[in-house]
Amino acid sequence: MLAVQQCYVIKEAPGKGLGMFATRDIRRGECILAESPLVYGTPDFIETQRAIDAMSPADKESYFALHNVHSDLPAAIGIMKTNGLPLGVDSVECAVYKHASRINHSCDPNVHHAWHSRPRKEYIHAIKDIAAGSEILTSYTVEFKVREERMTFLQQHFMFECQCRLCATPSPEYDETVRRIKIYSDRIPPCASLQPRRSIQYVRDILALLDTIGGNGKTRFYYDAYQICAMYGDYNFAQKWADLLLESYIMDEGLDGDEYDVTCDTEMTPARMNVPDVPHVKSFLRAIYRRQFNAQPSSIGCFIYSAIVSIKKSFALALGREGGGLRAP
């Protein structure tokens, strides 16, 4: 497994309790932390309490040192509710971490957190360049919520008033952009089967809107466009969207998960794949990475670009038909 060198410190974050701060410049795409949970939680309080009781004394000490904003609940449960990160999108299970649970919130985050099920670790990746000394901030809310919705959610679940740059000064323009993104996003699935061109246009409109508000959150829309083009046999443009998707996905989630070691067929090449299926492409990228680079994840950016170039060529050979006219990225 690749070693992750610590590039952060946990210390006082004025007005927020403790927080995580960069100890050196961190580049977008770098893996900041890959951490195993102290303990897992489920919606069943009794089960959760049992898991906490069964922790080692050292883990228990770390756990009970964490922040708790739910003083109306037993401490063990309050800490779980304050600090639990879900085990994947929409999961009702969560886990609490000694370090990752110290990361404070921003509606304009500079990291993305993701659960990787095979190594059973939480990964924190920089989604922006982070200057030494800056606070490392993730988002506790789901994407595309207007200021009022975000504030209500954060107050109800985490009992604080967000003072990030997006919340401190209300911006009706920002909220209007978020509303439009949400509307277009909801229109993509129903349009995809009957009006693929229109759905691709929605994707393009969303990408343009996202650019006006900082550019985060593009990955899922690249995936939508890739799927629509692949579904219609427009492999030329499917490949172009897949390139964008891969770059964006790997920047957000990295290639650090051991699941790619386990599932990886090192003989697999993109030319042997029928469609540019993302998990397989990730396995392939990981295999090249492990074969060719004996490097820290911090050099991952350079690798991604060279791998994408080789993948482009291979896909062009394997799938190189002319597109059926869906719009280019």
Ligand SMILES: C[S@@+](CC[C@H](N)C(=O)[O-])C[C@H]1O[C@@H](n2cnc3c(N)ncnc32)[C@H](O)[C@@H]1O
């Ligand atoms: C998961 S903990 C984060 C680490 C915590 N600050 C600590 O001292 O361990 C979540 C809690 O941190 C505080 N917090 C997180 N982000 C904040 C922010 N942007 N502004 C104020 N407080 C925040 C809130 O009390 C929230 O309930």
